[in-house]
Amino acid sequence: MAARVIDGNAIAGRVREELAARVRRLRERSGVVPGLAVLLAGDDPASHVYVRNKQRACAQVGIASFRYDLPATVTTAELVDTIHALNGRDDVHGVLVQLPLPPQVGMRQVLESIEVAKDVDGFHLYNVGGLVVGEPVFPPCTPYGVLELLAHEGIGIAGRNVVVVGASNIVGKPLGLMMMHGDATVSICHAKTRDLAQFTRLAEILVVAAGVPGLVTAEMVQTGAVVIDVGINRVPGSSRVVGDVDFDGVRQKASYITPVPGGVGPMTVTMLLKNTVTSAERSCLRSGALKVPRWA
Numbered sequence: 178m179a180a181r182v183i184d185g186n187a188i189a190g191r192v193r194e195e196l197a198a199r200v201r202r203l204r205e206r207s208g209v210v211p212g213l214a215v216l217l218a219g220d221d222p223a224s225h226v227y228v229r230n231k232q233r234a235c236a237q238v239g240i241a242s243f244r245y246d247l248p249a250t251v252t253t254a255e256l257v258d259t260i261h262a263l264n265g266r267d268d269v270h271g272v273l274v275q276l277p278l279p280p281q282v283g284m285r286q287v288l289e290s291i292e293v294a295k296d297v298d299g300f301h302l303y304n305v306g307g308l309v310v311g312e313p314v315f316p317p318c319t320p321y322g323v324l325e326l327l328a329h330e331g332i333g334i335a336g337r338n339v340v341v342v343g344a345s346n347i348v349g350k351p352l353g354l355m356m357m358h359g360d361a362t363v364s365i366c367h368a369k370t371r372d373l374a375q376f377t378r379l380a381e382i383l384v385v386a387a388g389v390p391g392l393v394t395a396e397m398v399q400t401g402a403v404v405i406d407v408g409i410n411r412v413p414g415s416s417r418v419v420g421d422v423d424f425d426g427v428r429q430k431a432s433y434i435t436p437v438p439g440g441v442g443p444m445t446v447t448m449l450l451k452n453t454v455t456s457a458e459r460s461c462l463r464s465g466a467l468k469v470p471r472w473a
C-alpha cells in the first residue's frame with residue numbers, strides 16, 4: 178500500500194493560524210507587535226529567496242519584519258555592530274542572520290553576538306548547549322518543524338528506532354538530540370558511514386538531510402517506515418527542487434512520507450515564526466507589559 182503523504186503546507190497553515198491568533202492576543206493585551214530582524218549579506222540567489230519567503234510568512238501572521246541587506250564585502254565588525262544595535266531595540270524580538278555568510282566573515286563571532294533571548298534560529302552556542310541538556314531557549318527551526326510534523330500526524334517517537342542521514346549543525350545533530358530527548362533510539366549517519374543501507378533499513382523513522390538528490394531508494398527502507406525528506410536540491414537548468422529520497426519508489430514501501438517541495442520546507446519557516454512570537458511573549462512578561470493571569 179502506498180504511504181500517506183504528509184502535507185507540510187496544510188500543517189504549516191494550521192500552525193500559522195494559531196500563531197496569528199497569538200499575535201492578535203498579544204497586541205490587544207500589551208500593544209506589542211512581535212518583530213523579526215533578518216540580516217542578509219551578499220547576493221546568494223537561494224538566500225534571497227529564503228529571506229523573501231521568511232518576510233512574507235511574517236506578514237501573514239502579523240509579525241513585523243526588518244530586513245538588512247549588507248554587501249558581500251561586509252566585515253565581521255560591521256555585522257556585529259548591526260546586531261548589537263538590534264539587540265537593544267524593544268521592537269525586535271528575534272534576530273536572524275541568513276547563512277551562508279561571505280567567506281571573510283567570522284560566522285561564530287557573528288552568531289555569538291546575538292542576544293540569547295533573541296536567538297530565534299537557535300544557533301548561538303548557549304542555545305546549542307541548552308539543546309544538549311534538553312533546555313534550549315529556542316529549538317532550531319528545521320528539526321523543530323520535523324518534530325511538529327510527526328506530532329500533527331500522531332506519530333510517536335518514544336522507543337522508536339530513528340535514523341538521521343546527515344550530521345549538519347543545522348539539521349542532523351540538533352534533530353538527533355531532540356529525538357533523544359523524546360526517548361527515541363537514534364543513529365546518525367554521515368558522508369563517511371560505511372554501507373548506509375544497513376542503518377537506514379533499521380529505521381522505523383528515517384529522516385534524510387544529506388543534500389544528495391535521490392540518495393535513499395526503496396530497497397534501503399523497511400516496509401512501513403516513516404520517511405521524512407529534509408533535502409532541498411535544485412535541479413540544474415530548471416526551477417524544480419527535489420529531495421534526498423526517491424519519492425515515487427519509497428512511497429510504495431513507507432507508511433508515511435513527506436514530499437519535496439511541500440513537506441518539511443514550509444514547517445521550517447513556520448517554526449521561525451513560532452520562536453519569534455514566543456520571544457515577544459516572553460519579552461512582554463519580563464517587562465511587565467503582559468501580566469500573567471492569576472489563574473494561569
Ligand code: GUN
Nearest residue numbers: 273274275276277298318
Ligand atoms: N541557511 C540555510 N538554512 C538556514 C536556516 O535555517 N537559518 C539561517 N539563518 N540560515 C540558513
